[in-house]
Amino acid sequence: MVRYCDRCERHFSSHFAYSQHVRDSANHNICNDCGIDFSSWRGLKEHWVQDPDHDYCQYCDEHFPDRSALIDHYCEDHHYCETCNRVFKSEQGLHEHNRQRHEDRYCASCKRLFRAESNLRSHLNSSTHRPKDVPCPFRGCDKTFVSKSALILHLESGGCQSGVDRQKVNRYIRDMDRNNIITDPSRLLTGGDDTVEYIATNGSWNGRAYECVLCHSQFKTLNDLNRHLASPRHQSKIYKCPYSTCGVRFGTLSALCQHVESERCGIMKFKAVRNALDNLLTGVGRIGYY
16 A cells, blocks of 8 residues: 655555654654654754643753652753753753842852742741851850850750749749740749659550640650650640731740741841840849849
């Protein structure tokens, strides 16, 4: 049976000869998945690039089983901006793109792109970019920190040689914050310790793990469960952001300080608020007496 190729204007004596011609000719470029015959390699390649049913890397001329595999390839082997779905020829090209297009969450000096602006702020406030110039005020402790929140966290953890812990920090702030700028009087107990202590026993074993009766989280060991119970997770949120339009509550002073330092709610732009917070934290060395 004679076959005729319209594109090449040639006759073929058999189907086999015609098929061989289509397979070998530069005028025939077939997408086997779609059954479409393109007149040029460029046309076929553009089809693979633009058609969402094809997960194709035009730079490597390689097909991938799905979109996720293609993205992984871009990230590992190319200079790829996942946000914009763009591949750049060089690292410098991607760097310039991020610096100009994503400046709100891109650290140019580290060449790191963060998921959110708040993440970038945390990074810029870390020891990577800031000196540890906030010393622990207690004698015998020579540790220094990048921020006041880091210092407070150090004290709350009980790791300071001074013996200060979260309970002492809370009592100090309760006594100092007479106007309840950052504390919620309804959450503070009058007198005594304002932190409830929970201790788990072997009775917390549920047959598979040690279970917290308050939140039902499960832990492999009893020590892990008691560390969970000793954390601020189940304590009252006695601290509040002093910004009236924010009012977010926190279980620890360090968490409040981190919130303020992050500038998420814009509270740091008010000088009066900054001064009030600084005054509360200036006498942190007196916590040891509580």
